[in-house]
Amino acid sequence: MCERCVDGPIKQSQFPRRNILKLAAAAAGLAMAPRAFAANAKAPPKPENVLSPDLALDRLMKGNARYVDGVSKRHDFRHEREVLSKGQNPFAAVLSCADSRIAPEYCFDTARGDVFVCRVAGNFASDEIVASLEYALQVLNTPLIMVLGHESCGAVDAAIKSIKDGTTLPGHLPTLVSALTPAVNAVQGQPGDMLTNAIRRNVLLNVEQLKATAPIIKAFVDDKKVRIVGGVYALKSGRVELLS
Numbered sequence: 560m561c562e563r564c565v566d567g568p569i570k571q572s573q574f575p576r577r578n579i580l581k582l583a584a585a586a587a588g589l590a591m592a593p594r595a596f597a598a599n600a601k602a603p604p605k606p607e608n609v610l611s612p613d614l615a616l617d618r619l620m621k622g623n624a625r626y627v628d629g630v631s632k633r634h635d636f637r638h639e640r641e642v643l644s645k646g647q648n649p650f651a652a653v654l655s656c657a658d659s660r661i662a663p664e665y666c667f668d669t670a671r672g673d674v675f676v677c678r679v680a681g682n683f684a685s686d687e688i689v690a691s692l693e694y695a696l697q698v699l700n701t702p703l704i705m706v707l708g709h710e711s712c713g714a715v716d717a718a719i720k721s722i723k724d725g726t727t728l729p730g731h732l733p734t735l736v737s738a739l740t741p742a743v744n745a746v747q748g749q750p751g752d753m754l755t756n757a758i759r760r761n762v763l764l765n766v767e768q769l770k771a772t773a774p775i776i777k778a779f780v781d782d783k784k785v786r787i788v789g790g791v792y793a794l795k796s797g798r799v800e801l802l803s
């Protein structure tokens with residue numbers, strides 16, 4: 560498979576599996592139902608995805624470099640279906656905006672089973688997103704989370720205008736404004752373009768929020784089992800700039 564030429568697999572013995580269920584239950588002080596949230600104990604379907612957090616980030620950014628240069632790999636979607644029917648072990652989770660121009664699987668030149676993507680307009684960590692990422696860490700052993708904002712984000716722009724004008728957006732859109740208000744308020748009065756500043760601040764705030772989200776994500780961060788980083792996607796170049 561084409562991904563195997565990238566980085567190369569890491570031997571399982573370098574990262575011995577732990578009883579994640581016990582760890583999380585201890586961290587949480589919770590009695591979790593074993594069968595409902597058990598760690599994936601079987602052999603990973605994509606051994607090349609068993610990576611340290613640093614190597615996972617390196618692979619993600621190398622994929623973005625290929626995408627930027629227009630030399631994305633040809634992915635063998637047909638022949639990977641069978642192995643992926645048996646499970647998944649993505650090497651990265653991405654919290655991305657829902658904007659149709661971003662497409663994390665494309666911009667990191669990844670195949671199916673590689674990236675666990677959670678998307679919501681404005682790329683913020685709602686309870687549902689946090690729960691999804693907890694699943695990625697605890698059950699799928701994903702070693703990396705990236706919060707991915709992007710230039711010209713319409714959700715952040717709408718939040719700025721709503722706050723500035725004192726208007727209430729229709730339908731359920733105010734929930735997005737509420738979620739993005741901390742980033743908008745944090746950049747009030749700062750030099751430079753307010754939308755750009757708010758987009759970057761929103762990424763950084765969500766990175767910090769995720770790192771501190773107990774019990775599961777914080778425990779994995781403290782244990783250095785996962786790295787959480789932020790990035791911003793440039794629409795014209797396709798390049799992802801790392802912010803943290």
Ligand SMILES: [Zn+2]
Pocket residue numbers: 656657658680681709711712713714715
């Ligand atoms: Zn957006």
